[in-house]
Amino acid sequence: MKISVSSDPLDKRLGLDYMFSVASQAGIDGIDLDLNYITWKQVKQNDFSPFICDYDKCIEFSEKVNELCEEYNMEILQTHAPFPTWYEDVSDEINEKLNQTIRNAIYITKAVGCKYCVVHPYFFPFTSDRQNSSEEIVHELNIKLYSHLIPALKETGVICCLENMWIPEQRYRGKGHIYSSILENPYEVNRYVDELNELAGEELFGFCFDTGHAVLSGYDPSKVMTLIKDKIRVLHVHDNNGIDDSHYIPYIGIIDWDRFCQTLKDIGYSAHLNFETGGFMNKFTPDPVKRDRAMDLSSFKMIKAVGDSFVEKITGQPYSEEASE
Secondary structure, X not given: OOEEEEOOOOHHHHOHHHHHHHHHHOOOOEEEEEOOOOOHHHHHOOOOOOHHHOHHHHHHHHHHHHHHHHXXXXXXXXXXXXXXXXXXXXXXXXXXXXXXXXXXXXHHHHHOOOOEEEOOOOOHHHOOOHHHOOHHHHHHHHHHHHHOOHHHHHHHOXXXXXXXXXXXXXHHHOOOOEEEOOOOOHHHHHHHHHHHHHHHOOOOEEEEEXXXXXXXXXOOHHHHHHHOOOOEEEEEEOEOOOOOOOXXXXXXXXXXXXXXXXXXXXXXXXXXXXXOOHHHHHXXXXXXXXOOHHHHHHHHHHHHHHHHHHHHHHXXXXXXXXXXX
């Protein structure tokens, strides 16, 4: 069982070379490659100049990533497509361009030798009027969104992983509460993934379970994982206080991590452990321009130590022994 970390927040600020170098030095096995290289503002302004919008430039980017993987003896274990994935208040043409960036992310995923690409669902914060966005309307829009990805998934063999999301109330009422949004309910997860795979005619869709998002929405991570165990392909592992999506390292927040590990063992999860803990790293070196390499390295080493501990609890053997087999 390998250990990976999200390339955000280091890749876009200091470059992938820095990210790979520090993560490799800390003993991390792989990277969750964040491909969110287009901003919400750019989408709304119909500005599709970033490289993620150009297929040829995406291939050039993939070649650079492959060179870094070889240089640092690491691999891309999962990727994350641009988000948001759909806007209500822009033209169909713009939304189609946005969907193309997601398809490009799928092609990058294949080009870097990776199997899984996480794609956010469309959900309430990106509507102008939540009251008119019923559950069925949102479901219909998401089925349409993901269906457009099926040809690229068939061509590449990449598995598209949906993710559970939360909604901050201040997005539409100016208040600070957080509520469950979409794909937090395990029965909804099973409905979406089963329907999409039926439409595809093969298993092209799975699920990325985000521990922090589940807690923010009032769900018990272990209970949810038990109910969607055959859908989980990858993870976003991080902690929080139940109020903020802080993306902290485990044991800083409120999640019961021993129970989390036992649940993964019980459901037979055997893929890698991905830590999406950029918020934790930013606490130590908050300056987006001048990073403290020693602190970044120490942060990754702590994540690695937690990961090793998780692997031992899940598999029953020390990480070093498993890795040597």
